[in-house]
Amino acid sequence: MSNSFIRKLALRVPLNEVDIDVLKTATRMVERVKGGVDLVNEGDHPQYSHIILDGFACRYRILPDGGRSILAYLIPGDGCDLHASILNRMPHSISTLTPCTVAYIGYSKVKEMAAYRPNIYLALWWSILTDEAILQEMLVGVGRRSPDKQVAHFLCDVFTRLQALGLGQAPNFRLPLSQSDLADTAGLSRIHVYRVLSKLRDLNFIKVRHKGIEVLDLEKLRKFAAFDCGYLNLDNARKMTGVDDVSRLSDATRAKYEQIMEEGNRNEK
Amino acid sequence: MSNSFIRKLALRVPLNEVDIDVLKTATRMVERVKGGVDLVNEGDHPQYSHIILDGFACRYRILPDGGRSILAYLIPGDGCDLHASILNRMPHSISTLTPCTVAYIGYSKVKEMAAYRPNIYLALWWSILTDEAILQEMLVGVGRRSPDKQVAHFLCDVFTRLQALGLGQAPNFRLPLSQSDLADTAGLSRIHVYRVLSKLRDLNFIKVRHKGIEVLDLEKLRKFAAFDCGYLNLDNARKMTGVDDVSRLSDATRAKYEQIMEEGNRNEK
DNA sequence: CGTTAATTTGAGTGGGTTCAATTATAGTGG
DNA sequence: CCACTATAATTGAACCCACTCAAATTAACG
Numbered sequence: 001m002s003n004s005f006i007r008k009l010a011l012r013v014p015l016n017e018v019d020i021d022v023l024k025t026a027t028r029m030v031e032r033v034k035g036g037v038d039l040v041n042e043g044d045h046p047q048y049s050h051i052i053l054d055g056f057a058c059r060y061r062i063l064p065d066g067g068r069s070i071l072a073y074l075i076p077g078d079g080c081d082l083h084a085s086i087l088n089r090m091p092h093s094i095s096t097l098t099p100c101t102v103a104y105i106g107y108s109k110v111k112e113m114a115a116y117r118p119n120i121y122l123a124l125w126w127s128i129l130t131d132e133a134i135l136q137e138m139l140v141g142v143g144r145r146s147p148d149k150q151v152a153h154f155l156c157d158v159f160t161r162l163q164a165l166g167l168g169q170a171p172n173f174r175l176p177l178s179q180s181d182l183a184d185t186a187g188l189s190r191i192h193v194y195r196v197l198s199k200l201r202d203l204n205f206i207k208v209r210h211k212g213i214e215v216l217d218l219e220k221l222r223k224f225a226a227f228d229c230g231y232l233n234l235d236n237a238r239k240m241t242g243v244d245d246v247s248r249l250s251d252a253t254r255a256k257y258e259q260i261m262e263e264g265n266r267n268e269k
Numbered sequence: 270m271s272n273s274f275i276r277k278l279a280l281r282v283p284l285n286e287v288d289i290d291v292l293k294t295a296t297r298m299v300e301r302v303k304g305g306v307d308l309v310n311e312g313d314h315p316q317y318s319h320i321i322l323d324g325f326a327c328r329y330r331i332l333p334d335g336g337r338s339i340l341a342y343l344i345p346g347d348g349c350d351l352h353a354s355i356l357n358r359m360p361h362s363i364s365t366l367t368p369c370t371v372a373y374i375g376y377s378k379v380k381e382m383a384a385y386r387p388n389i390y391l392a393l394w395w396s397i398l399t400d401e402a403i404l405q406e407m408l409v410g411v412g413r414r415s416p417d418k419q420v421a422h423f424l425c426d427v428f429t430r431l432q433a434l435g436l437g438q439a440p441n442f443r444l445p446l447s448q449s450d451l452a453d454t455a456g457l458s459r460i461h462v463y464r465v466l467s468k469l470r471d472l473n474f475i476k477v478r479h480k481g482i483e484v485l486d487l488e489k490l491r492k493f494a495a496f497d498c499g500y501l502n503l504d505n506a507r508k509m510t511g512v513d514d515v516s517r518l519s520d521a522t523r524a525k526y527e528q529i530m531e532e533g534n535r536n537e538k
Numbered sequence: 539c540g541t542t543a544a545t546t547t548g549a550g551t552g553g554g555t556t557c558a559a560t561t562a563t564a565g566t567g568g
Numbered sequence: 569c570c571a572c573t574a575t576a577a578t579t580g581a582a583c584c585c586a587c588t589c590a591a592a593t594t595a596a597c598g
Contacts, residue, residue, distance in 0.1 A: 061409060064495055069409045083394045087502050091402050115384065125352045128397055133360050135404045140330060140338045142411045143456025147554080178576065187412025192554055194578065210563055210576070226333060233356050416586075447544065461586055463546065479544070479595055 003027060005051050005103065008077030008165060009123040012233070019119050026113060027051060027103040035098045035176075040080065044090040048104045051079045055100030056176060060184070061092045070185040072134065073097075073158050077165055082110050082124060098176050126233065133231040142187050145225075148196045150186050152225035155206070157232075159218055164234050174214045182213075200224075272296060274320050274372065277346030277434060278392040281502070288388050295382060296320060296372035304367045304445075309349065313359040317373045320348045324369030325445060329453070330361045339454040341403065342366075342427050346434055351379050351393060367445050395502065402500040411456050414494075417465045419455055421474070421494035428487055429496075433503050443483045451482075469493075 006023045009015060015023075030053065033039065039050050042061060057074040071092060074080060080094050085107035096102075114121045134157065141150045158175060162168055179197065183190045197213070200206045205221045207214040215221060275292045278284060284292070299322065302308065308319050311330060326343040340361060343349060349363050354376035365371075383390045403426065410419045427444060431437055448466065452459045466482070469475045474490045476483040484490060 061405070063409065063413055065413075067413060069412055071405050071408060083398060086391060086394050087398060088504055089499065091500050092405065111390075114390070115387075118380075118384075121380075121383070122355060125355050128401070129352060129356060132397070132401050132404065135401065135408060136330070136340050136361065139340060139404060139408050139411065140332065142408065143338055144332055144334075144336060180576080189555055190576095191556085191578090195554090198578090208577090230358065231360050235357055449544080458587055459544090460546090460588085464586090467546090477545090 004053050004076035004165060005079065009120075009127075011164065012126050013119050013123040015119050015123070019117050022113055022117060023120070026105050026109050027053070029104045031102050031104065033096050033100045033102050035096050035100070038093055038095045039102065040084075040090050040092075040094040042090055042093045045088070046081075046084065046090065048106050049079065049082045049084065049110060050094065051082075051103040051105065052076055053101040053103050056097040057094055057100055058097055058181075059092050059094050068184045069187075070181065071138075072131065073185075075158065075161055075165070076167065079127065082127075083107070097181075130233050133233065137231050147186065147188055147192060148199055149225050151182060151188075151193065151196045152200060152205070152221050153227055154182075154185060155213065155215060156218065156222050156225050156227040156229075159215055160222075160227075160229050160232060160234075163218075164232070173218075174209070174212050176212050178211045273322050273345035273434060274348065278389075278396070280433065281395050282388050282392040284388050284392070288386050291382055291386060292389065295374050295378050296322070298373045300371050300373065302365050302369045302371050304365050304369075307362055307364045308371065309353075309359050309361075309363045311359055311362045314357070315353065315359065317375050318348065318351045318353065318379060319363065320351075320372040320374065321345055322370040322372050325366040326363055326369055327366055327450075328361050328363050337453045338456075339450065340407075341400070342454075344427065344430055344434070345436065348396065351396075352376070366450075399502050402502065406500050416455065416457055416461060417468055418494045420451065420457075420462065420465045421469060421490050422496055423451075423454060424475070424482065424484060425487065425491050425494050425496040425498075426501075428484055429491075429498050429501060429503075432487075433501070442487075443478070443481050445481050447480045 003024065005027055006015070006020055009023070010020070033055075035055075039057065040046055052074045054076050057078075057080070058070050059072040059074065059080070060068055060070045062068055074094070081090070082105070084090060110124075114124055137157070138154075141153055145153060155175070159168070159173065162173075177185075179193045180190050182188075182197075183193045186193065188196070197206070197208050200221075201208050203220075203224070205215070205217055205224065207216055221227070272293060274296055275284070275289055278292070279289070302324075304324075308326065309315055321343045323345050326347075326349070327339050328341040328343065328349070329337055329339045331337055343363070350359070351374070353359060379393070383393055406426070407423075410422055414422060424444070428437070428442065431442075448462045449459050451457075451466075452462045455462065457465070466475070466477050469490075470477050472489075472493070474484070474486055474493065476485055490496070
């Protein structure tokens with residue numbers, strides 16, 4: 001399947017042929033965009049949503065003091081703000097890092113898909129929950145991890161997500177990021193990022209290029225950063241079918257659970 | 270309306286009587302919980318979701334080194350992880366800070382409401398998008414803001430959300446947080462938090478109590494922290510009705526927009 | 539009234555910052 | 569194709585903020 005968006009969703013949620021067909025037609029409107037272009041700007045009120053089918057992009061905010069804070073990296077298959085129409089204004093900007101293939105979807109189409117296709121509903125929620133989990137992991141990192149582990153952890157995050165999509169080989173093992181980009185991601189100074197990268201280079205984990213980072217040994221990097229990919233929710237959910245496994249619960253918990261279920265059923269006339 | 274969950278949603282999304290009725294019965298199963306109790310633990314696979322109807326709670330993670338990182342504060346009306354069943358494991362724990370009134374909802378009930386009640390669908394998305402925005406704002410803060418402004422900004426966040434719910438008066442203007450709690454939130458040391466709070470106290474912005482902080486002048490605090498409440502999405506969305514305002518767009522954008530809309534309609538048989 | 543947890547205070551240290559200056563790389567137009 | 573320009577990367581030095589360590593005081597709770 002050539003459509004990375006569908007591939008990403010299908011890896012997590014069981015999509016049937018109809019689902020795939022719906023998604024295919026929904027993402028038919030495609031455009032090629034150069035690198036360094038803003039797809040959406042903070043404060044905008046866009047009329048449609050973007051999906052990165054190919055290339056890298058990032059979500060960022062400009063701060064009052066002129067600084068920039070990068071909040072997320074978008075890789076092939078990632079949707080940007082599929083439900084942003086619910087908000088009055090875009091809370092952040094989105095910019096391409098490399099040339100990208102971008103699909104456009106009208107917001108009403110998204111709503112429609114979520115309403116009529118339960119699997120797509122699940123997939124959209126899986127997606128936003130994972131976005132949130134990544135943000136939480138970043139927040140934990142900025143507050144607590146040492147700068148070298150933090151940068152290493154960040155690299156693990158992006159490359160693990162790439163791997164899960166089957167994009168784990170060269171030339172995709174190269175991230176097109178300047179050291180300033182990394183600094184704006186990690187909340188470090190440009191100069192300190194350089195020193196951190198030098199250390200990771202000396203450990204033979206990565207290769208530092210002009211406006212780019214190449215990972216030589218993701219496994220070692222993971223160990224160094226104590227990276228646990230659990231938060232990315234990459235394992236296929238056992239519960240996707242909707243059948244709850246009640247048998248594993250303690251008696252007390254099961255009793256409460258059944259009470260809640262009963263309560264719920266009673267309300268359905 | 271005594272149900273803070275419904276009140277919170279109704280402030281953002283136009284709910285009709287049926288919506289309110291559905292939400293009321295869905296949150297009928299209520300329990301009183303003491304302070305300092307874990308509602309959910311990281312790694313759990315809970316069978317139902319929690320909603321804080323009254324009291325304060327927080328979302329946190331325990332780190333490998335034993336440290337704790339507080340990721341969010343939950344105030345009356347906040348749901349915890351309404352869609353967590355989609356994930357295999359809980360990515361964080363949730364703990365009450367004060368005695369709380371908690372409602373329980375089965376996950377299938379949530380899905381059902383989202384499927385059959387468009388307004389509730391919107392409300393749930395509004396909710397998660399706002400959660401995400403708050404996380405982003407925290408991330409920006411940890412990386413960039415000075416410690417005193419960051420703590421001030423955090424206080425503005427919680428108290429502004431309380432105000433929006435009509436809980437802006439004493440005794441609710443008191444947050445039951447120890448200085449260690451604040452430290453685990455801001456990613457600062459306990460001792461430095463004390464110094465920051467002392468400064469804010471000397472400026473007459475707050476009163477520092479034992480295991481608690483009282484805000485004396487939220488307006489001054491906002492100015493000090495350069496707090497812009499835009500990210501909380503508190504203004505009623507103009508677009509909630511689903512009618513897109515195309516007239517404000519540039520010609521080029523409108524053309525593309527209409528193309529996308531047409532594309533979308535063509536796919537509906 | 540005794541114990542525990544939280545807060546308050548001081549002193550010293552270290553890591554990440556800023557400032558300043560040089561080298562390398564890529565892109566541009568002649 | 570090359571000189572020129574702008575941006576990115578590299579390196580060194582000094583400073584400062586927030587941390588750690590250590591200890592005293594206060595408040596809460598049984």
